[in-house]
Amino acid sequence: MASPLSRRTRLSEPLRFSAGMLIGGLLGVGLLLPHPASAQQTAPPGHTRAVVELFTSQGCASCPPADRLMCDYARDSSIVVLTLPVTCWDYLGWRDTLANEKFTWRQRIYAKLRGARGIYTPQAVVNGVAHMVGSDExxxxxxxxxxxxxxxxxxxxxxxxxxxxxxxxxxxxPGEDSPRERATVVLAPFYRERTVSVEGGENTGRKLEYINVARDLIPLGAMPAESRPETPMTFDLTHGEALPDKTDGFAILVQSGDPSAPGRMLGAATFLMPQ
Structure with missing residues (x-):
């Protein structure tokens, strides 16, 4: 049963990955090219101070306060907020319309790496290393x-x-103070806003509002441990690759480790299509 703050489930299923899950969407590393003067750039590199991932579910009555809290934090341009709807409560009478099994696996990996016996919603993970109930401001x-x-x-x-x-x-x-460790560069296309009317389960009759709802997590490539400021990496993406399925924003995450064992966040930035 759900606690007043969250709903929990045990890690009862093995973690399974296929090559497609881990390296699907892999894109080649391009050369560093000069950019046209008319190009648009996001906030200056090094501006981001934190990445907050919210694992949430339309089937969890404890989640709406956390969903609303993320809408507030997304206004802070120094924080990258990603909403990651999970599938673990789909059997309770309502299938989450935004959920992706990849996000459920990611949450289970985080739990396994910290030695937890189960996962829960809502859960916020900050910079890949700290976790708390997602509504605990x-x-x-x-x-x-x-x-x-x-x-x-x-x-x-x-x-x-x-x-x-x-x-x-x-x-x-990479900065002068960047840790010398292997990292993965990940593309996370997202919908800036989504509103869902829930017609079953614990949130029956409620209209839920979400911010920065991720559609996917796509590894672009690996940043070698020996990376230095004088050797930046560049990836070239078409509009369709960066913004699939009518998404209107995306995040780029640089996270130590790899998709099977993600570690601390080392860098991040977002792009939003003009409204």
Whole structure:
């Protein structure tokens, strides 16, 4: 049964991955190219201080307060917020219309890596390392403040996104203080806003509002451990690759480890299509 704060489930199923899940959508690393003067760029590299991933479900009565809280935090341009709807409660009378099994696996991996016996919703994971009930604003604020001090108020790897008529140029810029560890560059296309009228399960009759709802998590490539500021990485994406299925925004995440064992966030940035 659901607690007042969250709904939990045990890690009763093995973690399974196929090559398509882990490297599906793999794109080649392009050369660093000059960008047209008319191109549009996101916030300066190194501006992002935190990535907050919310694991939520339309089938969980405890989740709407966390969903609303993420809408507030998404207004902070120094925080990358991603809503990751999971499938674990689909059997309770309502199938989440936005859920992706990849997000459920990602949450289970996080739980396994920290030695947890199960997963729960709503759950917020900050910078890949800290977790708390997604509606616990006090805990989230404390974690963000602590991580900001530890990271000198920014993530160590810069991410620049430049758009032109051909698509997007993504540049990964290791800083002087960047950790020398292997990392994965991930594309997360998302819908900026979604409203869902729930017709079954614990949230029957409720209209739920979401922000930055991820559609997918697509590894673009690996950042070698020996990366240096003088050797940035560049990825070139077409508009269709960066914004599939009528998504209107995307995030680029640089996370230590690989999809089977994700670690701390090293860098991130988002792009939003003009409204």
């Amino acid at each position: 006090k805990a989230l604020k404390k974690t963000l403040a602590t991580l900001a001090v530890e990271s000198q108020r920014r993530l160590p790897v810069g991410v620049a996104i430049v758009r032109d008529d051909r698509g997007f140029h993504i540049t990964i810029l």
